[in-house]
Amino acid sequence: MNKPNILLVILDTTRRDHLSAYGFPKLTTPHLDAFAAESALFTRAVAPAQWTIPAHASIFTGLYPGAHGVTQSISAVDAMQPTLAEILRADGYRTAAFCNNPLVGVLFNGLQRGFDEFYNYASAIPQRPPGAQTPLRRAFIRRVQPYTRRFANIFARHDTLFRLALSPRWTPIWSKAINFKGSTPDSVSDLIQWISARRRDDPPFFAFLNLMGAHLPYHPPSDALEAVAPELKNDKRAYAFIRQFNADAAGWASPPLEPYTDWQQHALHAFYDAELHYQDRDLGRLFSALKASGALENTVVIVAADHGEAHGEHDLFGHGFNVHQELVHVPLIIHDPERFKPGAQISANVSTRRLFHTILERAGVLPPLAEGDPNADIYRLTLANPDGERAAFSEAFPPIIFLNVLKHRMPDRVVKLQLGSVRRGVYAGDIKLTVRDAEGGLEVERLYNVAADPLEAQPLPLSDPAVEPMRAEIERFAAASTPQNGERADASPEVLERLRDLGYIE
Numbered sequence: 001m002n003k004p005n006i007l008l009v010i011l012d013t014t015r016r017d018h019l020s021a022y023g024f025p026k027l028t029t030p031h032l033d034a035f036a037a038e039s040a041l042f043t044r045a046v047a048p049a050q051w052t053i054p055a056h057a058s059i060f061t062g063l064y065p066g067a068h069g070v071t072q073s074i075s076a077v078d079a080m081q082p083t084l085a086e087i088l089r090a091d092g093y094r095t096a097a098f099c100n101n102p103l104v105g106v107l108f109n110g111l112q113r114g115f116d117e118f119y120n121y122a123s124a125i126p127q128r129p130p131g132a133q134t135p136l137r138r139a140f141i142r143r144v145q146p147y148t149r150r151f152a153n154i155f156a157r158h159d160t161l162f163r164l165a166l167s168p169r170w171t172p173i174w175s176k177a178i179n180f181k182g183s184t185p186d187s188v189s190d191l192i193q194w195i196s197a198r199r200r201d202d203p204p205f206f207a208f209l210n211l212m213g214a215h216l217p218y219h220p221p222s223d224a225l226e227a228v229a230p231e232l233k234n235d236k237r238a239y240a241f242i243r244q245f246n247a248d249a250a251g252w253a254s255p256p257l258e259p260y261t262d263w264q265q266h267a268l269h270a271f272y273d274a275e276l277h278y279q280d281r282d283l284g285r286l287f288s289a290l291k292a293s294g295a296l297e298n299t300v301v302i303v304a305a306d307h308g309e310a311h312g313e314h315d316l317f318g319h320g321f322n323v324h325q326e327l328v329h330v331p332l333i334i335h336d337p338e339r340f341k342p343g344a345q346i347s348a349n350v351s352t353r354r355l356f357h358t359i360l361e362r363a364g365v366l367p368p369l370a371e372g373d374p375n376a377d378i379y380r381l382t383l384a385n386p387d388g389e390r391a392a393f394s395e396a397f398p399p400i401i402f403l404n405v406l407k408h409r410m411p412d413r414v415v416k417l418q419l420g421s422v423r424r425g426v427y428a429g430d431i432k433l434t435v436r437d438a439e440g441g442l443e444v445e446r447l448y449n450v451a452a453d454p455l456e457a458q459p460l461p462l463s464d465p466a467v468e469p470m471r472a473e474i475e476r477f478a479a480a481s482t483p484q485n486g487e488r489a490d491a492s493p494e495v496l497e498r499l500r501d502l503g504y505i506e
Contacts, residue, residue: 003093003204004336005299006359007290010059010208011279012052012101013215013319014305016045016331017454018273026228028276031284032303036333039301040340042378045332046392046427047307048353051319051399052103055306055352056111060084062356062376064393066481070109071397073156077110084356085114085206091365094205098191100182100212106152115208119190121182122212124148129190152178159404166249166405171217175249181212188282192289206359209286213279214309216318217246220274228277229270238267250405253318255413260312268311296335300362304352305330314456315417320402323394323425323434325456336362339379348388349427354378387429391473395481396423426474432456433470442475 018024021033021041048058049065057063057070060083065071068081077083085095096117099105105112105120112118120127125144154161165174174180191209198205225232232238241264245251260268283303290296308327310316319327332352334340339362357376360366375381382388398420406414414420421436423445430451435442447460447467460466 002298003363005204005295006088006093006206006363007299007301008059008206008208008355008359009283009286009301009303010056010210011214011303011305011331012210012212013307013309014276014331015214015272015308015326016305016329017326018269018276019331021333022331026273028228028273029280029283031280031287032333035283035287035301035303035335038342039333039335040342040344040346042332042334042350043345043347044349044388044427045304045330046349046351046389046394047305047328047330048351048394050307050321050323050327050394050396052101052306053107053109053111053399054395054397056104057109058351058353059304059306059355060111062353064351064353064477064481065395065397066478070111072399073103073107073109073401075109077113079110083110083114084359085208087114087360087365088206088363089114089116091363092203093363094203095207096194096205097208097210098187098194099208099210100184100187101210101215102152102178102180102182104210106149107156108149108153119187121187122179123152124178126179126183126186128186129194131193132186132190156401159401162401163250163405163408168244168247171247171249175217175246180217181215182210184211184213184279184282187211188286192286195295196289196293204363206363211279211282213275214272216249216252218242218268218271218275219246220271220278224278225270225274228273229266232267232270235267238263238270241267242271250409251317253320253402254406254409255315255417255419256312256317257410257413265312272309272311300359301335302355302359303331303333303335304355305332306352321396321398321417321419321423323396323423325450325454327396328394328425329450329454334358334378336379346382348382348386349392349429350378350381350388351392354381389427391477392427393474393477394425398422424474424478426470426477428466428470428473431466431470433467433474435471435474442471442478444471 016022019029020027021029021036047055049055054065054071057068057077058065061068061081070077089095095115097115098119100121102122105122119129125148307319308330309319310326313326314324316322358378361377375384403420423436425432425434430449432448432450434445436445444462444467447462447464448456
């Protein structure tokens with residue numbers, strides 16, 4: 001049987017509750033909505049982490065952040081841990097990445113491993129496929145790119161340089177100079193061209209597309225803003241506020257000193273929604289091209305978010321320091337008629353780390369796992385248990401380099417909100433428990449019924465009988481998922497031997 005092509009689209013920093021496919025009242029994503037109507041839409045997908053690097057590492061390894069350990073900008077996937085692209089390439093897949101996030105495409109974190117072709121659009125010197133750039137420019141990029149990557153990695157490791165770069169004086173300069181959000185139109189066009197250039201006898205492909213349209217800074221075109229928030233078309237006050245917010249990169253993840261007013265909150269949401277709407281146009285081009293070319297007939301398409309975004313909810317902005325719903329309750333859409341009925345809405349709790357297992361199962365590759373779970377992939381998991389995961393987890397390891405910025409900017413708030421603590425959430429059915437690491441063990445913070453209270457505005461009493469068993473569950477999880485003595489948490493001698501036999505490790 002022919003193996004299917006697989007396309008994984010990650011909508012970076014995308015809130016599930018702002019997509020019209022999930023019932024948002026504004027038509028933010030009409031093309032994604034239409035695609036979701038022909039696919040399976042998961043209403044309770046849970047991101048394993050609240051920010052880019054650990055969330056992508058979980059998708060690429062199938063492990064939770066505490067197990068894979070890639071929780072900081074200076075972290076890297078262990079050399080003994082095979083990535084999704086490495087496994088698929090070893091099985092004969094052609095692997096290619098079209099990436100707009102510099103944290104995935106530029107840093108030396110191992111997330112680029114296993115790709116035959118890795119095109120990085122978030123750079124002062126974007127790297128694009130042959131044909132999209134002249135041979136002379138491609139030669140120049142090959143020569144210069146190693147130096148630009150080293151320079152970027154210096155900033156990711158140097159507290160003072162990083163803090164200075166986030167100032168309002170420098171943010172507008174570097175964010176534009178390095179194409180911080182990449183280029184959604186170019187990356188989608190290049191992916192379409194790459195797929196259309198394939199021949200009938202080519203091996204199956206695994207393509208990864210990361211889109212950064214929903215990430216700060218917000219610069220949507222005026223017609224996109226008018227489509228979702230026509231009332232702001234000529235609102236000079238709103239534009240001035242967003243310009244000021246865009247320029248202060250440290251503020252992108254800083255707790256506000258004072259709550260924003262209603263009009264400021266409205267402006268933030270409106271410009272965010274406009275970015276979603278603008279990005280959706282290119283998603284529409286991609287979906288149309290897949291259909292028109294016939295490629296969709298033999299291509300499994302997965303669309304998900306790595307994490308969401310906070311706009312002042314729970315006294316937080318950005319996506320650095322907690323596991324609230326706006327950060328880890330993410331969209332997930334799978335177009336695979338052989339596995340999921342088109343138009344289905346699946347309300348099972350599933351972790352997006354299981355995209356690793358799901359893609360490998362669909363490719364006919366046995367994942368190199370020691371957990372021995374025959375239902376590790378999302379299809380078999382939800383088939384065996386309509387409620388999904390017995391327990392789905394999220395882990396928020398605070399990004400230390402950004403935490404250090406906040407310690408200089410607002411040390412009192414860091415202490416008050418305990419932003420330096422690792423936080424975890426566990427989902428069991430409708431109930432979610434959140435805890436934080438503290439001296440002497442885990443400290444329970446909140447209990448929610450997320451079905452009845454999706455905004456987490458009304459916590460349940462901590463005297464609820466669900467608290468203790470869920471606290472014990474998350475305590476076992478935290479202990480089991482943390483590698484001991486530098487070893488991979490899931491690596492038994494048998495698994496390591498099998499990985500060597502397959503050529504994944506030496």
